[in-house]
């Protein structure tokens with residue numbers, strides 16, 4: 732059984748936390764090999780999610796802060812018409 736994109740989104744949070752069952756994780760990774768849009772989605776999600784989670788749990792270290800600002804600046808600049 733191949734996973735579809737919707738299932739990937741559902742499993743994404745657990746996947747990034749390393750809490751998926753091995754079998755689920757393998758199927759998710761199989762899907763990613765054939766679905767570049769999902770890879771893009773995960774990468775951008777991963778960037779923001781990691782930064783946000785850290786910001787909520789601990790005080791934001793300077794390096795993370797500047798990475799976040801650089802990321803946001805790039806995003807805002809690139810999405811401008």
Ligand SMILES: [Zn+2]
Pocket residue numbers: 735736739762766768769
């Ligand atoms: Zn997909």
